Amino acid sequence: MHPIALQEGADLDGFRRAVRRLAAARAAPDEVLWSAGAPSLFGAAAGASPADGAPVRLPQAVGRLIETVVCHSDPERYALLYRLVWRVLNGERALLDRHADPLVHRLERLDKAVRRDIHKMHAFLRFHTVPDPDGGERYAAWFEPDHHIVEAVAPFFVERFESMVWTILTPKGSLHWDRQRLMSGPPAERPDSPADDRFAEGWQRYYESTFNPARVNPAAMRAEMPRKYWANMPETAAIPALIRSAPARVQAMLEAEAAIPRRRTPEKAVAAMARQAPANLEELNSLIRRSEPLVPGATQAVTGEGPEGAAIAFVGEQPGDREDREGRPFVGPAGQLLTAALAEAGIDRNGVYLTNAVKHFKFVQRGKRRIHQSPTAGEIKHYRWWLLTELGFVRPRLVVALGATAALALTGRAVPVLRERGPMAFDGWDGFVTVHPSHLLRLPEEAERRKAQADFVADLRRAAALARGRR
Amino acid sequence: MDDALIEKLGILADAAKYDASCASSGAKPRRGGKEGLGSTTGSGICHAYTPDGRCVSLLKILLTNHCLFDCVYCINRRSSNVRRARFTVEEVVRLTLGFYKRNCIEGLFLSSGIIRSPDHTMEQMMLVARTLRRDHGFAGYIHLKTIPEASPWLIEQAGLWADRLSINLELPSDHSLKAFAPEKNGGTIKAAMGQVNERILEAREERRRFSPAGQSTQLIVGADDATDRSVLETSGTLYQRYGLRRVYYSAFSPIPEASSVLPVKPPPLQRENRLYQADWLLRYYGFTVEEIASGGENGMLDLGIDPKLAWALKNRERFPVDVNRADREMLLRVPGLGARAVDKILSARRHARLRMEDLARLSSGLRRSRPFLIAADYHPTGGLTDRLDLRRRLVTPSSQLSLF
Numbered sequence: 010m011h012p013i014a015l016q017e018g019a020d021l022d023g024f025r026r027a028v029r030r031l032a033a034a035r036a037a038p039d040e041v042l043w044s045a046g047a048p049s050l051f052g053a054a055a056g057a058s059p060a061d062g063a064p065v066r067l068p069q070a071v072g073r074l075i076e077t078v079v080c081h082s083d084p085e086r087y088a089l090l091y092r093l094v095w096r097v098l099n100g101e102r103a104l105l106d107r108h109a110d111p112l113v114h115r116l117e118r119l120d121k122a123v124r125r126d127i128h129k130m131h132a133f134l135r136f137h138t139v140p141d142p143d144g145g146e147r148y149a150a151w152f153e154p155d156h157h158i159v160e161a162v163a164p165f166f167v168e169r170f171e172s173m174v175w176t177i178l179t180p181k182g183s184l185h186w187d188r189q190r191l192m193s194g195p196p197a198e199r200p201d202s203p204a205d206d207r208f209a210e211g212w213q214r215y216y217e218s219t220f221n222p223a224r225v226n227p228a229a230m231r232a233e234m235p236r237k238y239w240a241n242m243p244e245t246a247a248i249p250a251l252i253r254s255a256p257a258r259v260q261a262m263l264e265a266e267a268a269i270p271r272r273r274t275p276e277k278a279v280a281a282m283a284r285q286a287p288a289n290l291e292e293l294n295s296l297i298r299r300s301e302p303l304v305p306g307a308t309q310a311v312t313g314e315g316p317e318g319a320a321i322a323f324v325g326e327q328p329g330d331r332e333d334r335e336g337r338p339f340v341g342p343a344g345q346l347l348t349a350a351l352a353e354a355g356i357d358r359n360g361v362y363l364t365n366a367v368k369h370f371k372f373v374q375r376g377k378r379r380i381h382q383s384p385t386a387g388e389i390k391h392y393r394w395w396l397l398t399e400l401g402f403v404r405p406r407l408v409v410a411l412g413a414t415a416a417l418a419l420t421g422r423a424v425p426v427l428r429e430r431g432p433m434a435f436d437g438w439d440g441f442v443t444v445h446p447s448h449l450l451r452l453p454e455e456a457e458r459r460k461a462q463a464d465f466v467a468d469l470r471r472a473a474a475l476a477r478g479r480r
Numbered sequence: 481m482d483d484a485l486i487e488k489l490g491i492l493a494d495a496a497k498y499d500a501s502c503a504s505s506g507a508k509p510r511r512g513g514k515e516g517l518g519s520t521t522g523s524g525i526c527h528a529y530t531p532d533g534r535c536v537s538l539l540k541i542l543l544t545n546h547c548l549f550d551c552v553y554c555i556n557r558r559s560s561n562v563r564r565a566r567f568t569v570e571e572v573v574r575l576t577l578g579f580y581k582r583n584c585i586e587g588l589f590l591s592s593g594i595i596r597s598p599d600h601t602m603e604q605m606m607l608v609a610r611t612l613r614r615d616h617g618f619a620g621y622i623h624l625k626t627i628p629e630a631s632p633w634l635i636e637q638a639g640l641w642a643d644r645l646s647i648n649l650e651l652p653s654d655h656s657l658k659a660f661a662p663e664k665n666g667g668t669i670k671a672a673m674g675q676v677n678e679r680i681l682e683a684r685e686e687r688r689r690f691s692p693a694g695q696s697t698q699l700i701v702g703a704d705d706a707t708d709r710s711v712l713e714t715s716g717t718l719y720q721r722y723g724l725r726r727v728y729y730s731a732f733s734p735i736p737e738a739s740s741v742l743p744v745k746p747p748p749l750q751r752e753n754r755l756y757q758a759d760w761l762l763r764y765y766g767f768t769v770e771e772i773a774s775g776g777e778n779g780m781l782d783l784g785i786d787p788k789l790a791w792a793l794k795n796r797e798r799f800p801v802d803v804n805r806a807d808r809e810m811l812l813r814v815p816g817l818g819a820r821a822v823d824k825i826l827s828a829r830r831h832a833r834l835r836m837e838d839l840a841r842l843s844s845g846l847r848r849s850r851p852f853l854i855a856a857d858y859h860p861t862g863g864l865t866d867r868l869d870l871r872r873r874l875v876t877p878s879s880q881l882s883l884f
Contacts, residue, residue: 107831108824109838132525136582148581168511169519172617173581188514207481208578214486215579218493219540220530223733224749229533233526244528244584252531259734267740270559278596279548279558279663285597286631300637301610304688387682394632 011036015045015087018181019080019157024087028094033062038095043087070105071097074120080127080157081119089116126156131165133238136175138206148175151200151241157181160193167191209243216244222255223262290317290402297395302369303388308333313364313399320476322362322405323347324396326414326445330379333370338363343447347411350446350462354469362403366418367392389418400438407476408438412445430468432475441475443468481578489575491565495545495556496591498735499648499698500728504537504586504621506693507643516617517580520643524586524621538589538623539579543567543604547593551661552739553650553703553732556593560737566595572608573616580620587621587643588612594627594663602630602638609641621693628664628672635672636690639679644693644725647672652714656704660741673697673722680723694725701755702747703732707779712758712769719763729755754781761788764819765812785871789815792852793871802854804833814852815874816845848874 011031015023031041067075071093078086092112097104107113136148148170154162159182166177167186177184178197185192230248239245287293294312302310311328314337323339331341339347351358366389372379384392396418400408410416410433416424419435426444433440444465452458504524511519526535544566545556555562567575576588590608592601605624612618624642626635639645647669651657654666676695683690697718699711715727731752732742758781761767765788775790776782782790792799792815801810803825811822821843828834828842833856840846851860851870 103831106827108828109832109834109841111841114841128525132527134583146581150583165521170517170581170583172512172514172517207486208582211481211486211489211575212579212582212584214490215493215539215541216528216530216536218490219497219536221497221532221534221733223746224532224534226533227531230529230531233533233535234529242528248531255531262734262736262738263745265736265738267738268561271561272558275548275558282548282594282597282663285599296633300633301640303636303640385682385686387679387686387688390682391636391679 010042011040012042013044013087015043017046019160020045021076021079024075024079024090027087028065028091029062031062031091032065032094032098038088038092041088041091043085043091045084045087065094065098067094067097068102068105074105074116077123077161078116078119080123080161082156083119086119089119123156123158123161126154127158127161129238130154130158130162133234133242134166134177135242136170137209139176141174146173148173149200150175150177151197152177152179153237153241154179154181159184163191163193213244213247217247217251220251222251222258225252225255227252287398290399293395293398293402297368302371303391304369304371304382306372307369309336310368311336311338311365311370312368313362313403314338315362315364315403316360317362317403318405319360319362319403320406321356321409321472322364322400322403322407323409323411324415324419325363325365325411326447327365327367327384328370329381330370330372333379338365342450343445346446346449350466350469353466354473356469356473362405364396364399366396366415368395384414386417389414393418397436405476406439407441407472408435409441409443409472410435411443412448415445416442431471439475441468441472443472481575485571485575488565488567488571489541491563492541492543492545492567495562495593496540496542496589498555498730498733499540499589499591499625500534500730501623501646501696501698501726502535502537502540502589503644503696503726504623506725507621508689508692510619512617512619516619517577518587518618518620520586520619520621527584527586536584537586538621539576539585539587540589541567541572541575541591543569543572543590543592543601543608544595545593546595548596549594549661549663551650551664552741553660553700555735555737557739559739562737569604569607569611573611576612576620577616577618580618585620587618587623589623589625591625592627594629598627598629599631599634602627602634606634606638606641609638613641623693626672626676626695628669632675635676636679639676639683639691640689642691644696645676645691646696646698647676648698649673649714649718650698650700651704652699652706652711653704656706660704670722673718673724677723694723696724696726696728698728698730701729701731701752703742708751708755708758708776708781709769709773709779711755712762712772715759716762716769727759729759748783750783751781754783754787758787766809767791767813785874786815788813789848789874799852800854800860801852803839804829804854804856814849816848816852817843818845821845 013027075090078090093116105113130152134150134152136150139147139149141147159179163184172188174188175186178200180196183194183197185194287296297310297312300310311332325339328338329341332338348358367384371382371384373382408419410419413424413426416426419440421436424442426442430443433442449458449461449465452461507520507522509520509522524537526537528536530536546564546566547556547558550557550559572590579585590605592605594601609622609624612622622642623644623646624638626638626645626647628647649669651660657664657666676691679690680694699714701711718724718727729752731747731749734746758772761772771791772787773779775787775794781787801814808822808826811817811825812819824842825834835857836855839855843849
């Protein structure tokens, strides 16, 4: 006979050491006498001893099952688990797939019970505020789990309430989190009923109000929230009265005659609802400025610039680093190039409308530099409604797409800019496609750049002529 | 929290409770860390159950129950005499954080009556979500009820902060919508669903966060004369065309301050239950709307038995099914066998021929399955599947509470 004494609660380490020793001794399950309830060794380091055998290799699913089942309060849990380990080690590696095997079936039920207990503790535990000597916020809770799951629930509460200071007391152990470290403590006694702030009262009102008396079904409620949990959930105090009064409330609703509205129809307000679209460019721009960038990071939205009714509207890609800081379009290096090219083509920058397909700067930070990132097709589409509404207010004779992003925004398809540069019909607008001025900045060869610059200026002249031609 | 705020909470929770959706699942894992608050884990938690058997997972409230719309089925329509109240953005934020810190909720479900304009209302709701996320580092779940009449840019802003967006279709057909909800328009609602779906797909592809838990909708059952078949056809379209995660069915419930246009007597709650079962068959069990509807009569599901059993009773020639041989698709069609039981059967039968006592450990619905299956030691004798009284033998008298 091999007597094994494990500690009170979920003694996973003790069980693991025992399994190694028993496996090394090839001890059959019937030769082992398990007992749990040895006094807990708080603080005592129970490390490996030379008498332990080598680690036992088990399928992952078996390891996971053991971790849960050791939490169960069934005194037979260790004996059942060792029976499983023994069979797995003796030729039945895939035992856990045999869900119909009586041992597997029983262990699965234990596993399920522990998981349910953990889930219910996550769900039904209620924190209340407690006085804090340092004047901060402190929270405490009392809960009575069926199984030894206090350690198992800790990660959930730490993750969710990492920024709070809290204590959880249970008859099976306690937890304390001080925003830095988690401390486990001994079993606790039920504390005196707490005097909570008014949130508990507010929560009860919410609970009562969200209940629909026409659907009363206490059995369904109790199946999911058995009575044993009610004692520690303040809102459940309302349950008896809610159930009692439900039939009368429903009867009253069914008997009540449809009432004549006390207030007259707010005709003006109903009519005004339809006029919610921005009425002018200023209102639209204010919407754009209030909105969050789709990709976080930008300092501000950069809206268009130039007179309404301008003959030509130029649409670029998105604001760059300078534009993002200054809040104006085309003021960075590419913008300066555009300004120069416009002058060369005989176009007054102040007489045209300048804007971007995307209104926020998107970048990655590299050290101190913010490196421009092209917007994705989805992002371009997201900003499209604004762009089209904006052009609707400006009403230019010709819309010039500078580069592929603008062309995509205005046509809804990917346009190979160098091949298709020139006049093009946009969705509802006479359009023209040419390169973005930043294209010129990226060309390495001086000769190539000069040629591209000349082509760009020629495009601008052509666009200006087109816009004039339609005057 | 003072008396006035508690009073408002009562009014605006009462006004929001007819929305059936409550799920807090499907969100990408997120945590608030030391500076923020909260976490989402992917599967939601029900923090309490009310005596109607429904779960309390999110703080489900309206920003206001003032409304310019006049939808007859709605307690908050402009012609209703219900008490009105209105939260400020700050108040909703304070309530959400307060209840969340006490572990009462997974997050917020915010809806609203339409005040001033759809855009104005949507912007206020979006501001609640933005304040929670940006100013408080709130990492809990946020579900925003989207107003389809709001401008596209606002719906898209809302999607940046919410875990789930939903747009209620409410009525399955355009003509019911016209009759019962004069300010609404089926085309507008579907266009908004289409827009949200498109943005969700793009964001997923481009690895941006946009309503990561998808979108859902609600259909009210029993307020108009739509059949179960047409309700399910609508759902089928919504799942396929708009990529919806969930369609919720809400049996039209008697409301205080009811309109005279509505039926006085509500539909049996069982109808809603059967629709949910049918919806499940549609999504996870490989059934078509046509097959499900064929189990009932005149386009209505059988209220007495579940739709899978109803289908099996009308297709008896396909049974009994051998649990040791049949493929997954056919096993899923056996009444009483759920998807989980089927998977356990498939894995267990690789190791041994399954007998009835094995099946009893694998499935909890074996009583209903018996006439429809064959096991190593069992064959339904005497042509059990052919017996005319099979239906009666399988149905236990309903124990549902009746209030009428």
